[in-house]
Amino acid sequence: MPLRLCTLRCACILLVILPQVAWAQERTGTKPGFVLPPRSATILLIRPTISVGAQSTGGMFEPDADWTAQARENIAAALTLAQTRLGNQVIVADEPVGPAAQVMAEYRALFSVLADSVMRYQFFAGNRLPSKKRKGQFDWTMGPGVAEVARGTRANYALFVSNQDQFGSTGRKFLQVFAAMAYVSVKSGEHTGMAGLVDLRTGDLVWLNADMAMGGDVRTPEGAKKRVAQLLEGFPGSAMPASQTVK
Amino acid sequence: MRWFCAILLAAAQPALAANTLVAAHVPVAVARSPMTVTPDCEWNRMGARPGRRSESWTIDGDGLNEVTFYGGIEPDRTLFREVDKHSKPLPRFSRTMLLTDIPALFESSYRIALNTPVMTIETIASARFLGEKGVAFTYTYARVDEEVRRRGDGVAAIVDGRLFMITFDAPAIFFYDRDAPAYRAIIAKAAIAR
Numbered sequence: 001m002p003l004r005l006c007t008l009r010c011a012c013i014l015l016v017i018l019p020q021v022a023w024a025q026e027r028t029g030t031k032p033g034f035v036l037p038p039r040s041a042t043i044l045l046i047r048p049t050i051s052v053g054a055q056s057t058g059g060m061f062e063p064d065a066d067w068t069a070q071a072r073e074n075i076a077a078a079l080t081l082a083q084t085r086l087g088n089q090v091i092v093a094d095e096p097v098g099p100a101a102q103v104m105a106e107y108r109a110l111f112s113v114l115a116d117s118v119m120r121y122q123f124f125a126g127n128r129l130p131s132k133k134r135k136g137q138f139d140w141t142m143g144p145g146v147a148e149v150a151r152g153t154r155a156n157y158a159l160f161v162s163n164q165d166q167f168g169s170t171g172r173k174f175l176q177v178f179a180a181m182a183y184v185s186v187k188s189g190e191h192t193g194m195a196g197l198v199d200l201r202t203g204d205l206v207w208l209n210a211d212m213a214m215g216g217d218v219r220t221p222e223g224a225k226k227r228v229a230q231l232l233e234g235f236p237g238s239a240m241p242a243s244q245t246v247k
Numbered sequence: 248m249r250w251f252c253a254i255l256l257a258a259a260q261p262a263l264a265a266n267t268l269v270a271a272h273v274p275v276a277v278a279r280s281p282m283t284v285t286p287d288c289e290w291n292r293m294g295a296r297p298g299r300r301s302e303s304w305t306i307d308g309d310g311l312n313e314v315t316f317y318g319g320i321e322p323d324r325t326l327f328r329e330v331d332k333h334s335k336p337l338p339r340f341s342r343t344m345l346l347t348d349i350p351a352l353f354e355s356s357y358r359i360a361l362n363t364p365v366m367t368i369e370t371i372a373s374a375r376f377l378g379e380k381g382v383a384f385t386y387t388y389a390r391v392d393e394e395v396r397r398r399g400d401g402v403a404a405i406v407d408g409r410l411f412m413i414t415f416d417a418p419a420i421f422f423y424d425r426d427a428p429a430y431r432a433i434i435a436k437a438a439i440a441r
Contacts, residue, residue, distance in 0.1 A: 061392070109394035110420055117308030121266075129291040129308065130268035140307065143421030203421070 026123040027211040028234055029138045034206040036157075036197075036236035038087035043197070044155035045083060045092050048075055049108050049162040052218060055189055057171030061164075067219050074224030075163065082228050087237035091153060100151075107149050110142055111160040115194035119210045140205040147200045157206070158198045161231060165218055166190040191215070195231040207236050264294025269304060274436075278302045280318025281440040282377065282411055287432040290314070297360075298327045312417040312426040314433060319409035326356045326412075335359050340410050347371065349403045349410065350384040357388060365389040377411055377439045379404040387419070398423040402434055413437060 052071045053063035083090040096104050118140055121129045132139070150158060168176070168188030179186035193214035197207040209231060216226030232238065269275060269290040274283050278301050290304040297303060297315060304314045317326060325337040338355045350368045358366050366388040374383035381404035388397050399416030415430035417423040 105394055106396065106420055110418055113310045113393070113395055113418065117310050121308045127266065127294075129266050129305070131289050131291050131306070141421075143425070145421055 026125070027119075028209045029118060029122065029140075029207070030236070031138050031204060031206040032136050034236070036088065036206075038237045040088065040237070041156040042089045042091060042154050043086065044150050044153055044158045044200075045079065045090050046104070046108060046111075046149065046158055046160050047093060047095065048072075048079070049112055049160075050075060050218070051163070052165045053167070054169045055166040055172050056169055057175055059172070061166050062169075067165075067167075070220075071163070071165065071218040071224065074218055074221050075161075075228060077221065078224045078228035079161070081225070082232055085238055086232065086235055090159070091155060093149065093153075093158075100148075103148050107142065107146055108160065108162070111196060111198070112162045112194065114140060114142055114205065115160075115162060115196055115208055115210050118205070118208055119194070119212065123210065138205075140208075141203045142198060142205065143203040144201070146198055146203045150200050155200060158200055160194075160196045160198065162192075162194045163214075163218060163227070163231075164190070164192045193227060193231050195235075197236065209233060209235075266294050267292045277316040278318025280316075280411070282316065282318050283438050283440065284316070284413075284433045285436040286429065288429050290429075298325065300324070301326070306426060306429070307422075310418075311422050312415075314413065314415045314430055317403075317410060317412040317414075319406070319411055321409055326353065327360045330360055330362075342408055344405075346373075346380065346382040346403070346405065349382055349405075349412070350386075350401070353384070353401060353403075353412070353414070354386065357386075361388070361390055363388060363391050374402055376402045376404040376434070377406060377437055379406055386416075388416075395420075400427065400430065406439060411439065 050068060050072050051063055052067035053061055056062055093104070095101070120127055122132045122138070146158065166189055172188045176186045176188040190212060191214040192210075192212045194208065194210035196205055196210070198204070199206050211230075214227055214230055216230065217223030218227050269286060269292050271286055271288050274285045276283050280300060290306060293303040293305060293309065298317070300320055301315055301317045303309060304316075306312045320326060320340045322342040323339050325339055327337060329337055337359050338352055340352060344352065350371050354366055354368050358364065367386060369385045369387055371382060371384045374381045381402055383400070383402045386399045386401070388399070389395065390397070396419040397416050398419045399414060401412060401414035403410060403412035405411075413434055415427065417426055
């Protein structure tokens with residue numbers, strides 16, 4: 001009887017741990033055949049989408065304006081340092097005004113939705129869409145209209161960056177502890193980061209690095225540097241090391 | 248203790264049902280109903296169902312393109328699973344509803360299910376669907392905390408007192424225009440076994 005109880009407990013613990021292991025499986029994808037030799041292209045860096053806040057006891061995201069402002073400043077500084085090591089010329093996109101600002105905002109938002117789909121339906125093997133399962137496939141696009149965000153520049157590619165950090169509230173942390181006692185998996189805090197390179201001729205996503213468990217506290221300069229290094233890990237044409245890739 | 252268990256259940260990571268491939272040019276029954284469709288390209292059937300008598304298909308993920316089939320919603324039933332039955336109950340299909348009431352039912356269901364105030368029915372027109380008199384409508388909406396504008400189309404008919412409907416939505420940028428023809432091909436070949 002004690003042995004059966006022990007087996008049951010082990011099974012429960014595995015059930016708690018396994019979903020998180022599954023989420024961590026893959027985080028980088030590259031379009032088959034895509035290579036970006038150093039000094040061959042101009043990359044337009046789009047202003048990152050950043051949102052920081054707390055995760056309530058029930059798991060709702062509660063944005064925090066101060067934390068978000070700190071993170072924007074820290075990530076911008078870290079990106080300025082990192083862009084010199086990307087292997088190709090990087091130009092920073094101007095903040096457009098008028099109708100162009102609307103177009104830019106919509107494409108930045110669309111990138112977040114696209115990258116989220118890649119994470120959920122291709123990187124996470126347990127929920128992969130059958131049409132995305134074929135070996136070596138990485139077929140994602142935001143359409144050729146994305147070239148509009150680079151009008152007037154000589155850019156060949158656009159680099160989109162999106163971050164959302166939810167820091168677990170005290171209530172959420174308590175819930176996590178009590179849930180663990182009942183062998184139920186509850187996450188406290190979620191730190192999602194996505195960086196994607198888009199071919200401006202076709203709109204195809206040629207490289208994506210995305211993870212729902214990013215490191216680095218973006219509210220501090222050091223944490224933001226760590227986050228940006230993780231986001232640009234394995235960036236095509238750069239000397240940054242490659243991370244786990246799509247199989 | 249009851250509240251604690253409720254939060255625990257809500258917060259626990261949900262088990263994921265497998266997504267399956269829907270082949271092109273092969274008739275397939277949808278939403279556990281007598282409605283069949285014949286898509287002209289490959290789709291993925293989502294493992295998670297939005298309701299008891301509905302199912303969703305997608306090409307690239309439900310955030311980028313999604314067709315939802317409602318296979319005979321019975322009177323006094325909702326289109327989707329309740330999200331907050333006590334404080335925000337979903338509207339129910341009623342046997343006294345006219346075809347012209349269906350877009351409003353869909354609009355208020357979406358507003359509650361997606362918790363978004365940004366949902367508008369743009370056009371309503373009569374249409375033939377499943378060999379019956381039906382209603383076609385278009386809509387726009389945005390999900391909460393998201394700046395992506397989405398467009399959608401729907402077509403519905405009431406057959407033997409039950410609501411049959413197919414809807415499609417996608418981001419207004421690129422995806423709607425690219426994938427709407429595949430949705431229209433599904434509508435064109437939708438049939439119901441009697």
